[in-house]
Amino acid sequence: MTMPRQRGLTEQAGDAAIDSACRLLRLPSIRNEFSDIADRAIKDQMTYRGFLAELLMAECDDRARRRSERRIKAAGFPREKSLRSFDFDANPNIDPATIHTLASCEWIKKSQPLCLIGDSGTGKSHMLIALGTEAAMKGYRVRYTLATKLVNELVEAADEKQLNKTIARYGRVDLLCIDELGYMELDRHGAELLFQVLTEREEKNSVAIASNESFGGWTKTFTAPRLCAAIVDRLTFNGTIIETGTDSYRLASTRARAEEPVKAS
Numbered sequence: 001m002t003m004p005r006q007r008g009l010t011e012q013a014g015d016a017a018i019d020s021a022c023r024l025l026r027l028p029s030i031r032n033e034f035s036d037i038a039d040r041a042i043k044d045q046m047t048y049r050g051f052l053a054e055l056l057m058a059e060c061d062d063r064a065r066r067r068s069e070r071r072i073k074a075a076g077f078p079r080e081k082s083l084r085s086f087d088f089d090a091n092p093n094i095d096p097a098t099i100h101t102l103a104s105c106e107w108i109k110k111s112q113p114l115c116l117i118g119d120s121g122t123g124k125s126h127m128l129i130a131l132g133t134e135a136a137m138k139g140y141r142v143r144y145t146l147a148t149k150l151v152n153e154l155v156e157a158a159d160e161k162q163l164n165k166t167i168a169r170y171g172r173v174d175l176l177c178i179d180e181l182g183y184m185e186l187d188r189h190g191a192e193l194l195f196q197v198l199t200e201r202e203e204k205n206s207v208a209i210a211s212n213e214s215f216g217g218w219t220k221t222f223t224a225p226r227l228c229a230a231i232v233d234r235l236t237f238n239g240t241i242i243e244t245g246t247d248s249y250r251l252a253s254t255r256a257r258a259e260e261p262v263k264a265s
Contacts, residue, residue, distance in 0.1 A: 029062035030055050071136040075177075076144045081129035091123050093245035099127065102240065103134045107206060108175050113239035114208040117215070121248025124210035125179055131208065132177045140174040147181040147194070147209075154193035163193070171200040175208060182213035182221045191222045191231070198234045209235055 022031030041051040157166035222228035
C-alpha cells in the first residue's frame with residue numbers, strides 16, 4: 001500500500017494523513033500525541049528537528065513502557081509490590097542500601113543468586129517480587145513461581161515425557177524467583193527435579209529464593225542430606241544472603257491498626 005503524496009494540505013487533511021500514516025507504520029504513540037506535541041512545538045518555537053525528536057522520543061518512551069509491562073505480566077507475579085512501598089523502618093534487619101544495590105540488577109548480569117531468609121511476615125516475598133519487578137523493568141526476562149508449584153509442574157512434565165523441555169524453559173529466563181521454599185517437605189523425586197532446574201541455571205542465569213527456614217532447617221524440605229547440601233551450594237555460591245529476621249511487621253502493623261481506635265477513644 002502506498003499513500004498519495006500531497007503538498008499544501010489543509011490542517012484537517014494533514015491530521016488525517018498523519019493518522020493514516022501512523023496506523024500504517026504502527027506508531028500509536030505518535031498518532032495519539034502528535035497534535036499536542038505540534039501545539040507545544042508552535043508555542044515553544046521548536047525547530048523542525050526538535051519537533052521530530054519530540055515525536056520520535058514519545059514513541060520510543062511508550063514502546064519501552066509497553067515492553068516493561070509485558071515483561072512484568074509474563075513474570076507471573078501474584079500481586080504488585082515495589083521497593084518504594086516497602087517500609088524499611090518496620091524491619092531494620094533489611095538494609096536499604098543493600099536492597100537498592102540489588103535493584104541495579106548487576107547481580108543478575110553476573111548470574112549470581114539471591115537468598116531471602118526469614119520468618120513469615122518479614123518482607124521476603126515483598127522483596128522477591130519487588131526486585132523481580134525491577135529486573136523486568138530493566139529488560140530482563142523474569143519468572144516467578146512457588147516452590148511447590150514448580151516441583152509439581154516438573155513432576156507432571158516428567159510423567160508426560162516433557163521434562164527436558166520444561167527445564168529448558170525455566171533455564172532460559174534471566175531471573176527465576178522461587179517463593180515459599182521450605183514451607184513443605186519435598187519427596188526425593190521432586191527435590192531431584194528441582195535440583196536439575198538449579199543445575200541448568202548454575203552460573204548462567206540468576207535464581208532468587210525466599211524461604212522461612214534457615215539453611216540448617218532445609219533438611220526438613222530436602223530430606224536427602226547430600227542433595228540438600230548440593231542445593232544450598234548452588235543457591236549461595238557467589239550470592240547474596242539477606243536475613244529478614246523473625247519479627248513479623250505484618251503482625252505488628254495489624255496490631256497497631258487494632259490499637260488506633262482504642263487510643264482515639
